[in-house]
Amino acid sequence: MEYGFYDILQLIGALGLFLFGMKVMSDALLKLAGNKMRSILAKMTSNRFLGIFTGFLITSIIQSSSATTLMVVSFSNAGLLTLVESISVIMGANIGTTITAWLITILGFKVSMSAIALPLIGFGFAFTFLKKEQYHNWGNFIIGFALLFIGLQFLKEAMPDLKNNPEMLSFLSQYTDLGYLSILLFLFIGTVLTVVIQSSSATMALTLIMTAQGWIPFELAAAMVLGENVGTTITANLAAIIANYQAKRTARAHLVFNLIGVLWVLILFYPFLRFISWFTTYLGSDSPYANAAAIPVAISLFHTMFNIFNTFLLVWFIHPIAKLVERYIPVKLLPEKEIDEPKFLNKVELKYPETAIATLVKESKYLYKNAIFEIVSHALNIHREDIKSDLKLKKVIKKSNILFETDIRELYATKVKHIYGEIISYATKAQSALDLNEDQNNQITEIKIANRKMVEIIRDVKELSRNITLYLNSDNKYIQKEYDKLRKKVAKVLRVIHLFRTEKDNLKYHQTLLKLGEEAKESFHKGNLDMDKLIREDLITVDMASSLVNDSDNVNDMIKKFIEIAELLYGKKDPLFNNGNDPS
Incomplete structure (x- = not known):
């Protein structure tokens, strides 16, 4: 045979x-x-x-x-x-x-x-x-x-x-x-x-x-x-x-x-x-x-x-x-891409819910760290390194009196807009294509919310930046002082978030963030009283007062959003993201 x-x-x-x-x-x-x-x-x-x-x-x-x-x-x-x-x-x-x-x-x-x-x-x-x-x-x-x-x-x-x-x-x-x-x-x-x-x-x-x-x-x-x-x-x-x-x-x-x-x-x-x-x-x-x-x-x-x-x-x-x-196989840094391209999003990670979520978190944190933080700092006329330093904020504000050339619209278009769109698209694909449980679906929804709030902050800071440029050049020391207070409030939140996301023992910074959020809510009434006094005593003009009221509200709203972003991106203690590989 x-x-x-x-x-x-x-x-x-x-x-x-x-x-x-x-x-x-x-x-x-x-x-x-x-x-x-x-x-x-x-x-x-x-x-x-x-x-x-x-x-x-x-x-x-x-x-x-x-x-x-x-x-x-x-x-x-x-x-x-x-x-x-x-x-x-x-x-x-x-x-x-x-x-x-x-x-x-x-x-x-x-x-x-x-x-x-x-x-x-x-x-x-x-x-x-x-x-x-x-x-x-x-x-x-x-x-x-x-x-x-x-x-x-x-x-x-x-x-x-x-x-x-x-x-x-x-x-x-x-x-x-x-x-x-x-x-x-x-x-x-x-x-x-x-x-x-x-x-x-x-x-x-x-x-x-x-x-x-x-x-x-x-x-x-x-x-x-x-x-x-x-x-x-x-x-x-x-x-x-x-x-x-x-x-x-x-x-x-x-x-x-x-x-x-x-x-x-x-x-x-x-x-x-x-x-x-x-x-x-x-x-x-x-x-x-x-x-x-x-x-x-x-x-x-x-x-x-x-x-x-x-x-x-x-x-x-x-x-x-x-x-x-x-x-x-040595460390190979990701190639430098155009500033408006995502750094981590790719189709390979869409295979499993866990890897898709981890990728979205990394991309969102990278967007905050390398775009939002920079744009807001420059809009406040403050160097990022000064915010991350141990220098007292009063001195940081005092030394940052040289105005930056900051075009918020251009920075948004080149550094945020496309990446934000890609993150939302990637998150939507993950929610529709993957077999997610309720917690995983909620995590992706929270990531989308955090990114939306980052974009809203850029919109809020745009008007604030224009008035900072205007009034820091003003001869009126009272309006300068008020805008320095606003700059200091935002800078303090940015500094605490930096410590919250980089320090291992970050519980105290989390508590500080919550406290700053409460202070932002309470400052509305106190701010109105201070402005009434400045107007009554003719220390600032009506136009200055109008800008100050709007910007003060904007700052309090920004602080609230910053704290929510920190909670959503850095406040989660999921073991998936706590292994030392997080690009915080």
């Missing part, structure tokens, strides 16, 4: 069905548990062991180390995970992916799932008719689960039988008796297969079937498993090509981690395999060297033990691995 072209097509088709089942199952699980899993990923990485457990838990549940790794890369790109946290999660994902191998070994080789696979598809299909999305996802999970094992059964049947094709065994024998060279060759084959198929689970299934059919011995199957661990890192590295340096570092760390593991196992290859053989017989199975039927269990055990040992060996070297990767 010859193995012809049609048989090869059947083998490819069976592999395709297996992969499709794996994808349907994984996607359904991701939808069922995605929000919760991403929340866990963002919050449970405070130390390396929690990170490992998180990676293991997520991968075990969604049954895809690639999905977990891509999630980690996306979170790194958005600045939600540090490099050290990302490495620990990937370590856990490597252990979690071994669950799939056991699933295939136990249910695909020890138990015949093909008998119940079709009834399972019918059962799952019935769920897809239900209106509730959760039931629909459960139906897809059941269908994917059944298709996976139907594909596995077809794979076993499509794989050529060496008893009827002895010439294949003679062909393979040329490459199985080369000692360590054979080990390296099959390691390479495992790597290439995983890169081509883009699924370590599918390559593992092929490896298990090849051992069960007697194609390759235990040690060469183990070498292929090592190759699969290298090949699976390619997915993350491909995803990181269009990402920033943080995501590239995470992907390279995954590669380095797996390469180091493969290297030490290759050095201890035969002693390690003897240990696996002993452990397999200790658990009650036959030795993989004596019985080919025992190889699938031994290979699954090898896969699990390799990843567990590698993780707990290298967990103590996470920081050196991080430093190595940081040295290989």
